[in-house]
Amino acid sequence: MQTMSSADHPARQRAPWWFHLAGQLLQPWVRIRRDPAEPAALLQAGAPVCYVIERDSLSDALILQRACLEAGLPNPMQSLAGTRRKRSVFALTRREGWIFGRHQKGSPNEPLAQLVRSLEGVPDRDIQIVPVSIYVGRAPTRDSGWFRVLFSENWVMVGRFHRLLALLLNGRDTVVTFSAPISLRSVMDEAGQIAPERLTRKIARVLRTHFHRIRATVIGPDLSHRRTVVDSVLNAEPVRAAIAATAAKEKITHAKAWQKAQKMVMEIAADYAHPVVRSASFLLSNFWNKLYDGISMHHFDKARAAAPGFEVIYVPSHRSHADYLLMSYQLHVSGVVVPHIAAGVNLDLPIVGLILRRGGAFFMRRSFTGNPLYSVVFKEYMAQLIDRGVPIEYFIEGGRSRTGRLLTPHAGLLSMTVRAFLRAPRRPVLFQPVYIGYEKLMEGKSYAGELSGKKKEKESLIGLIRGLKVLRQRYGHVALNFGEPIELNPMLDAASPDWRETTLDPDAKPDWLRKVVDGLAEKIQVNVNRAADINPINLLALALLATPKHAMAESDLLEQLALSKSLMEELPYSDRITMTPMNPAGMIAYGEQMGWIARVKHPLGDVLTVSAEQAPMLSYFRNNVLHLNAAAAWVACCFLNNRRMSRASVLRLGRIIYPFIQGELFLPWDDDGFGAQLQDTIDFFVRRGLLESSGDGRVLERSAGQDDGAFQLKVIARSLIQAFERYYITIAALTKNGPHTLTSAELESACTLTAQRLSLLQELSSPEFFDKALFRGFIQKLRERRVVWTDDAGKLDYDVALEGMVRDARVILSREVRHSILKITPGNNEKDAAAGSRLDDEEEATAPVSPALLADPVDAGARPTAEPVLTDASSADLHDRHVATEHHKHEHHHDQTSS
Numbered sequence: 001m002q003t004m005s006s007a008d009h010p011a012r013q014r015a016p017w018w019f020h021l022a023g024q025l026l027q028p029w030v031r032i033r034r035d036p037a038e039p040a041a042l043l044q045a046g047a048p049v050c051y052v053i054e055r056d057s058l059s060d061a062l063i064l065q066r067a068c069l070e071a072g073l074p075n076p077m078q079s080l081a082g083t084r085r086k087r088s089v090f091a092l093t094r095r096e097g098w099i100f101g102r103h104q105k106g107s108p109n110e111p112l113a114q115l116v117r118s119l120e121g122v123p124d125r126d127i128q129i130v131p132v133s134i135y136v137g138r139a140p141t142r143d144s145g146w147f148r149v150l151f152s153e154n155w156v157m158v159g160r161f162h163r164l165l166a167l168l169l170n171g172r173d174t175v176v177t178f179s180a181p182i183s184l185r186s187v188m189d190e191a192g193q194i195a196p197e198r199l200t201r202k203i204a205r206v207l208r209t210h211f212h213r214i215r216a217t218v219i220g221p222d223l224s225h226r227r228t229v230v231d232s233v234l235n236a237e238p239v240r241a242a243i244a245a246t247a248a249k250e251k252i253t254h255a256k257a258w259q260k261a262q263k264m265v266m267e268i269a270a271d272y273a274h275p276v277v278r279s280a281s282f283l284l285s286n287f288w289n290k291l292y293d294g295i296s297m298h299h300f301d302k303a304r305a306a307a308p309g310f311e312v313i314y315v316p317s318h319r320s321h322a323d324y325l326l327m328s329y330q331l332h333v334s335g336v337v338v339p340h341i342a343a344g345v346n347l348d349l350p351i352v353g354l355i356l357r358r359g360g361a362f363f364m365r366r367s368f369t370g371n372p373l374y375s376v377v378f379k380e381y382m383a384q385l386i387d388r389g390v391p392i393e394y395f396i397e398g399g400r401s402r403t404g405r406l407l408t409p410h411a412g413l414l415s416m417t418v419r420a421f422l423r424a425p426r427r428p429v430l431f432q433p434v435y436i437g438y439e440k441l442m443e444g445k446s447y448a449g450e451l452s453g454k455k456k457e458k459e460s461l462i463g464l465i466r467g468l469k470v471l472r473q474r475y476g477h478v479a480l481n482f483g484e485p486i487e488l489n490p491m492l493d494a495a496s497p498d499w500r501e502t503t504l505d506p507d508a509k510p511d512w513l514r515k516v517v518d519g520l521a522e523k524i525q526v527n528v529n530r531a532a533d534i535n536p537i538n539l540l541a542l543a544l545l546a547t548p549k550h551a552m553a554e555s556d557l558l559e560q561l562a563l564s565k566s567l568m569e570e571l572p573y574s575d576r577i578t579m580t581p582m583n584p585a586g587m588i589a590y591g592e593q594m595g596w597i598a599r600v601k602h603p604l605g606d607v608l609t610v611s612a613e614q615a616p617m618l619s620y621f622r623n624n625v626l627h628l629n630a631a632a633a634w635v636a637c638c639f640l641n642n643r644r645m646s647r648a649s650v651l652r653l654g655r656i657i658y659p660f661i662q663g664e665l666f667l668p669w670d671d672d673g674f675g676a677q678l679q680d681t682i683d684f685f686v687r688r689g690l691l692e693s694s695g696d697g698r699v700l701e702r703s704a705g706q707d708d709g710a711f712q713l714k715v716i717a718r719s720l721i722q723a724f725e726r727y728y729i730t731i732a733a734l735t736k737n738g739p740h741t742l743t744s745a746e747l748e749s750a751c752t753l754t755a756q757r758l759s760l761l762q763e764l765s766s767p768e769f770f771d772k773a774l775f776r777g778f779i780q781k782l783r784e785r786r787v788v789w790t791d792d793a794g795k796l797d798y799d800v801a802l803e804g805m806v807r808d809a810r811v812i813l814s815r816e817v818r819h820s821i822l823k824i825t826p827g828n829n830e831k832d833a834a835a836g837s838r839l840d841d842e843e844e845a846t847a848p849v850s851p852a853l854l855a856d857p858v859d860a861g862a863r864p865t866a867e868p869v870l871t872d873a874s875s876a877d878l879h880d881r882h883v884a885t886e887h888h889k890h891e892h893h894h895d896q897t898s899s
Helices: 017-029 058-071 109-119 160-173 184-191 196-219 226-235 237-250 254-268 274-291 300-306 322-333 352-358 372-387 412-423 444-451 461-472 488-495 513-529 536-544 554-570 584-594 614-624 626-637 647-665 671-687 708-717 721-737 744-762 772-784 801-812 815-824 830-841 876-885
Strands: 032-035 049-055 089-096 103-105 128-136 174-178 294-298 311-316 340-344 361-364 429-437 477-482 551-553 598-600 607-609 644-646 692-694 699-701 788-790 796-798
Touching: 017 058, 017 160, 032 058, 049 058, 049 196, 058 089, 058 128, 058 174, 089 196, 109 184, 109 196, 128 160, 128 196, 160 174, 184 196, 226 237, 226 254, 226 372, 237 254, 237 372, 254 361, 254 372, 274 322, 274 352, 294 322, 300 429, 300 477, 311 322, 311 513, 322 340, 322 429, 322 477, 352 361, 361 372, 372 412, 412 429, 412 488, 412 513, 429 488, 429 513, 444 614, 488 513, 536 551, 536 554, 536 584, 536 614, 551 554, 554 584, 554 607, 554 626, 554 671, 554 708, 614 626, 626 647, 626 671, 626 708, 626 721, 644 647, 647 671, 647 699, 647 721, 647 772, 647 801, 721 744, 721 772, 721 801, 721 815, 744 772, 744 815, 772 788, 801 815
Parallel strands: 032 174, 049 089, 049 128, 294 477, 311 429, 340 361
Antiparallel strands: 089 103, 128 174, 429 477, 551 607, 598 607, 644 699, 692 699, 788 796
8 A cells, every 4th residue: 555645645735724733733742652553554455544533522633643644544634535524534422512521412323324325336345444542641651740640541531621631741642553444345245234224333333342442451441430340249149148148147137247248348349540550650660660670571462462352361470579560560561451450468558558459459368268258259259350351360379489489379269260251251261371580589588588487477567668678679680471371261161062051150160160270270380381581590590509519610600501591492391481692601790790699719710609598599590490491300310320221211210200290390291292302301411412322322321420411410400309309208208107197287297397307407408398388289199199098087098109119219319318318207107117218228120110100090000011220230130130121231330429
């Protein structure tokens, strides 16, 4: 399509003189940003263009004309070819009155009817109707004054005087959004023989819906009347029934029970206010500039493209109190409506709670137990938000992660969301995972303290004021990575194809609902991890925390950083992973600048160290990306205590251990996918010379001693070795105490105490090593694999497969570590303790395989044929048998400097 310069437009001579004068007066006060930047690409060549705007006003006409001239589009003030219209623009709504303009009059049906009549009888002609949305002052900048916020764009149709002030104050933040054109000919052909009057009403209704949707996307839903939401909740049938039940149970009047419910919903409900959101926007700009060196968003364009037509639920990772504000701020400045955020009632502090509530936060109690009325009220409030199409944000982890790992999800809010949709499936639901990555946390010291046993400090206004000292520090860069969105409908289709025909009452819980919610929760966490951002602090932590004294020669650290970066680039975890562009030297310099590492000068070469105080906090950032290193760490772990192993054994044992590390790190692969990832990782190590391959690739061998390759493998392995130590602690506690002795809670406590003591003895810098939640997750996986179960008395019983797991541990854990764990693990069953020690010491001729874990969980007794492991065992006969079964003879080399 050919564009025209402003001088070529004939309308510049046809428009009234006062229109040109008004345009000249307005020009210094208005700066236009077009969306898209090149709207001419949307139009079809040859068809006349007629613009439609939401509101009839002189300022909107002037802004539209200027935007069209700047973009090279046809002038809206010229006559429309082939019709009697003097202008190529019309408005959906008009207001009378010169100053305030409060009364609506006129209708878009008249201009639409003219356009329809102009095409009747002329089948080869068409008219493009282009909806144009104009917003003045949508997003004030950090230089904007408080007064400007009051005159920013909202849902109220203001008068001319208000509009004039808005232009004078906020005209430089004007956004003009051009939507895709509507072919009037196509609409008429699809309508068939429908009467022209009905056709024009239908087009007008579609246009109103379109403008309403665009306005909701840009400035948020119309929630200016909080009372209407509260009344809808109180008048809902489930809430009315709960009020009646409460009155009967507590023997109070219905009025008092109603007042009780009203108080609850007022405690919960947000009081969204656009001026507050806009005020917070430019206040936060200053705040972020003081705290961070930059905030970046990746893959946001994909998230925005997927959102239209969906009820969007943002489900980010939760690592800091800053998460709430960062998400809302970044979405707002990017032109997307700020979501309503589910926040803990502990944040409903004086003043702060009011601001958060006006910014879209709604508050929930930590527990609904014992309060059925509150439970019903909260669920109904969630249902009302979803029914109204309000975007929502919540953290399915329940609380902030103190370890840097994703936490086991809590399915409460997810279940409420799914059930609300099933009750009224008007708009499909889309879950949008978001990974939030930091380089330093404001809560870092408090997290380390809490993991070491200190009591969590309760949120308070005084504590918040004291916390303002964080403004004295810099916290590096922050990344918000938008993961692959998850649609709810396909998951429901897979679980129950006839779910659309089922009317789900608020209390119903179909058999498949739990499976859908659990699967959704896991998929969200997996997709959050698949959108991780790898920053320099993550890579430094992976390397330095893997050494006993958290120190490394600069030359070694440079090589290790280069290896880690190459590994993650050549074997990408997913297409949404982002990585720092810094080279290894730049990462070291940046780590020093951020205060995470220190340089010790030495004539033989500088050494980079992490202090004892910093190491526990730095482990947080290692754990952020631990899942990216899982496959490589497993392969490297196989060669900590073994010089040689068969490739088949590495893969087979990897499949055995995979369900446990998958549940702990939310890994994305199935068993076959993880096997393929291990194959690729082994090939990478062979290419880099860290492993040697022989016997047609069937046998793998690392170099002896402490050469560079062996050292680099050891560093990679130690990022995951503590997970295997935790698994062994759990098994040791079970065998030492015997079956039918411990409950799950007692086993968790015993494991936690053992891990704490081992951490003190070995000076481990990872507070999450004795995190009870990780032990709980492992025990749950043992139950799923039917290795452990609960008897009728609530005590734990276990399968003989645990003996196989003890043998498996010998491949990965050193004798010293295994004996230390067995020695300090509490237990009162000497017979089982002796049996566990005997099994640990035996050097059996059979391969170290756990039969029940190799088999399908339903048939735990089946034992498949196992490939042998080639190890540095002291028994020559054992070694020869292993080699013989591999059909390949190898000379046995005993590694005197075994890891």
